Structures are given as structure tokens and as C-alpha cells.
Amino acid sequence: MVRDLYNRPIKDLRISVTDRCNFRCTYCMPQDEYEWIDKKEILSFEEITRVARLFVQAGVEKIRLTGGEPLVRRDVESLVAELSQLEELKDLCLTTNGSLLAEKAAALKAAGLKRINVSLDTLDPEKFKRMTKRGDLEKVLEGLFAAKAQGLGPIKINAVVERGVNDDDIIDLVEFARTHDFAIRFIEYMDVGNSNHWTSDKLVSKKEIIEKIQARFPLREIGRDQGSAPSVDYEFADGRGEVGVVASVTEPFCSTCNRARLTADGKLVTCLFSSAGHDIKALLRSGATDEKIFAFITGVWGNRKDRYSSERLEALRDSSYDPTTHKKIEMITLGG
Numbered sequence: 643m644v645r646d647l648y649n650r651p652i653k654d655l656r657i658s659v660t661d662r663c664n665f666r667c668t669y670c671m672p673q674d675e676y677e678w679i680d681k682k683e684i685l686s687f688e689e690i691t692r693v694a695r696l697f698v699q700a701g702v703e704k705i706r707l708t709g710g711e712p713l714v715r716r717d718v719e720s721l722v723a724e725l726s727q728l729e730e731l732k733d734l735c736l737t738t739n740g741s742l743l744a745e746k747a748a749a750l751k752a753a754g755l756k757r758i759n760v761s762l763d764t765l766d767p768e769k770f771k772r773m774t775k776r777g778d779l780e781k782v783l784e785g786l787f788a789a790k791a792q793g794l795g796p797i798k799i800n801a802v803v804e805r806g807v808n809d810d811d812i813i814d815l816v817e818f819a820r821t822h823d824f825a826i827r828f829i830e831y832m833d834v835g836n837s838n839h840w841t842s843d844k845l846v847s848k849k850e851i852i853e854k855i856q857a858r859f860p861l862r863e864i865g866r867d868q869g870s871a872p873s874v875d876y877e878f879a880d881g882r883g884e885v886g887v888v889a890s891v892t893e894p895f896c897s898t899c900n901r902a903r904l905t906a907d908g909k910l911v912t913c914l915f916s917s918a919g920h921d922i923k924a925l926l927r928s929g930a931t932d933e934k935i936f937a938f939i940t941g942v943w944g945n946r947k948d949r950y951s952s953e954r955l956e957a958l959r960d961s962s963y964d965p966t967t968h969k970k971i972e973m974i975t976l977g978g
Contacts, residue, residue, distance in 0.1 A: 643701040646912075646946035653870070653900035655702045657690060658976060659718060661906045663711040665739050666775035667763075669802050669831060669838050674775070676972075683907045687721040689926050693904060694725055696936045700943070702902070704733040706759075710906065713742040719749040726754025735759065737800070741777060743785025751792040758789050759798045759827075764811045765818055773807065786824070798825040803846040805831075812854050820859075820883050827873050829888040833954075833965040834914060834976075840965050842958060848874070848889035855885060870898040890914075891958075894951035902943065905976055910939065913948035915970050 643651050661679050663671055685693075694705060705725060712718055726734055736750065737759040750758070762782060764770050770779040789797055801808070801815055812828065819826040828851050833840035855861060860879035867875065872895060873886035889895075903911040908923025920942045925935050950968075957963035 644940040644943050646943055648897065648947065648949070650898065650946070651900050652697070652701045652902055652943050654704045654706070654902070655694065655697045656706050656708055656901060656903045657694065658708050658710065658904065658906045659690070659712045659721065660684065660710040660715040662714050663709055663739070664714055664741060665711065665777045667739075667761075667777075667802075668773055668775070668807070669804060670834070679907045683923070685904075685906065685908045685923060685926075687717075687724060689908070689923070690721060690904070691724045691728075692926070692932075693908075693922055693935070693939075695728055696932060696939055697902065697904075698728050698730050699936060700940055703731065704735070705731060707734075707736040709738075711739050711741070712736055713738050713746050719746065719753040719755075722750055722753040722755050733757075737761065738785075739774075739777065740782035740785035742781075744781070744788040747785065747788040747792045747794065751794055755794060757796055757798075758794045759800050760786055760789070761800045761802075762786070762815070763801045763803075764808045765814050766811065769808065769811070787822075790822070790824075796825050798827055800827050800829060802829045802831055803851060805844050805846050807844075809846045812851060813858055816855055816859065816885060819885070820878070823883065825884050825886070827886045827888060830891045832890050832914075834970065842891075842963075845891055847892045848887040849892065851887050852876070861885070866895070866898070870895075870900050872899075872901075890951045891954065894949075894955050896949040896952045899948075903976055905971070910942055911971060911976060912942065912946045913950055914976065915950040915954075915968070916948065916976075917969050917971065919971065 645651050666674060733756060734754065735757045736755055740760040763773055767779045770777055799819055803809055803812065815826060830848060831844050861876040862879055864875040864877055872888045875884055875886040877884045905911060905919055908921065908926065909919025910922050911919040922935065925938060954963055
């Protein structure tokens with residue numbers, strides 16, 4: 643199994659299937675218009691499947707499809723069907739904003755999708771519209787329940803918490819998840835990309851999130867799934883579900899991060915906060931053999947030394963952190 647310079651294996655692959663999205667969430671895609679990747683530069687499903695197979699040979703056990711919004715990619719369920727046939731792949735999942743999920747849930751389930759994450763930051767329709775700029779909360783809720791009806795599970799709700807925006811929605815979201823048997827993950831507001839004008843003033847820490855929930859619903863800590871998951875998980879003391887927090891800012895997990903990312907235009911990215919990727923597409927389209935591409939993947943990972951979140955925390959503690967000094971790949975290209 644290939645390991646990086648900090649002895650971290652490659653276990654998890656996030657694949658962005660498109661940079662397009664039908665929302666403009668303020669923490670992810672705050673601008674109204676973007677310069678989209680030319681469609682001819684986007685990897686085909688055949689190219690994605692070929693690369694994914696090589697990643698599995700390198701040790702990847704879980705693949706997550708992301709975007710942009712993955713469900714705006716036409717016939718994405720056919721890609722799911724191809725990936726679901728990969729031997730040795732233990733988990734295939736997808737993260738979506740849920741807006742198109744109602745019409746896609748049955749096809750995704752039939753294609754072999756095992757589970758799904760849905761981004762949902764508030765249950766207030768007007769606030770939802772403000773945060774997404776163009777989203778319809780009812781469509782997202784319809785998608786959630788359609789996925790549940792199809793037996794996709796566990797279904798996890800992802801909520802990014804931003805101070806002064808939706809930090810007063812935490813308990814409502816927890817109650818909604820508990821009522822409908824969804825797991826829920828809160829995510830600290832991060833400086834992903836360069837467009838969201840992140841400041842630490844907008845951060846609601848994991849400690850604060852958990853204290854707020856604990857005051858209403860007693861919790862027991864479970865920890866990180868397999869010791870390396872981004873989320874620190876808790877179960878409710880009454881046995882009705884679980885909640886987790888991804889605390890990239892205040893409790894970095896760089897030391898156990900085993901996630902690689904494949905951008906929509908075929909770049910291998912080794913950290914969510916990377917400034918550049920490594921071009922796999924050029925190899926794919928120049929006739930490179932599987933052996934050459936595999937050597938490229940394992941070589942990039944073998945030289946990986948990313949620990950951005952840990953470095954950010956160190957800088958935050960001595961008041962020297964300036965997010966504008968580190969240019970990062972935008973979330974629309976990178977995926978979650």
C-alpha cells in the first residue's frame with residue numbers, strides 16, 4: 643500500500659464530476675458567475691472509471707462523487723453503475739445539494755449507489771434562499787425523503803455553520819435529523835477556495851457546537867470512524883441517532899488524512915486546500931498505459947506532505963494567519 647511522507651495511506655477518493663452547480667452558496671460559490679471549465683476538458687465517464695480503478699489498486703476503499711453539484715451532470719447514474727462494479731471498492735457514495743435528488747434517487751439506487759450525503763444548512767425557507775441565492779428548500783426536502791424511500795442509507799445531512807448566518811439553526815437541524823432518522827454532520831466554516839472572504843470571526847467551533855447540542859440532548863462521544871474520518875462522531879444518550887462535527891479549523895486531522903481528490907478536469911489534488919493539482923488527464927489523453935498512470939498516482943501520493951489545517955491552526959494561535967496569502971483551488975473545481 644502506497645503511503646505519503648507522513649506515512650498516511652491512500653484510502654478515500656473524492657471525484658468531482660462537474661464544476662457546474664445550480665446553487666450559489668455563500669460559503670462555497672459566492673459569486674453569481676464563474677468561468678466554467680470547457681466541456682471538452684471535463685473527464686468522460688470512461689476516463690473517470692479508468693482512473694478510479696487504478697486508485698483502487700493503489701489502496702482506495704471508498705469513492706465519493708461530488709461537484710459542483712454532481713446531479714447536474716447528465717446520466718451520472720451510468721457512472722455510478724460503472725464504479726459500483728469495481729472489485730475491492732467497499733463504499734460508493736455521493737454528496738449533493740438535494741435539489742435534483744427526488745428525480746434521481748431511484749436511478750442512483752438501481753445503479754448501485756450505497757449511500758448519500760445531502761447539504762442542508764437551515765430549515766428556514768427564506769434563509770435557505772438567501773444562503774443558496776437560488777435554491778428551493780422544498781425541493782431539497784423532497785429529495786431527502788425520496789432517497790430515504792429508495793433505501794439509500796445511511797443518509798447524512800451536512801450543515802456548514804457560519805456565525806451570524808445559521809448558528810441559531812443547529813438545534814432545529816438536530817431535531818429534524820432525529821425525527822426522520824437521518825445522521826447529521828456539522829462542519830466548521832473553512833477558508834476553502836479564495837472567494838468566500840473567510841475570517842475567524844465567522845467561525846463557530848466544534849466545542850461551541852457540541853456544547854449547544856449537549857445542553858439540549860445529552861451525548862456520548864464515539865470518535866472518528868476507523869480513526870481517520872473527518873468527523874468526530876457522537877451518539878445521543880437516548881439512542882436516537884448520532885451527530886458529528888468536522889472541525890478542520892479548531893481540531894485539524896491532517897495526521898490521519900487519507901483522502902485524494904480528482905477534479906472535474908482531471909487533476910489529482912492531495913489536499914482540500916491545495917493551490918494546484920497534478921495532471922492525470924494529460925496522461926489519459928496521450929495514450930499512457932495503466933502502468934504509467936498508476937506510477938504517476940503513487941508517485942504523487944508518495945511525495946505528499948500536506949498539513950495545511952495544522953499549519954493554519956498554528957498560525958491562528960500566534961495571530962499570523964492570513965488566508966489571502968495562500969491561493970487555493972476553488973471549491974467548484976475541487977469538489978468537497
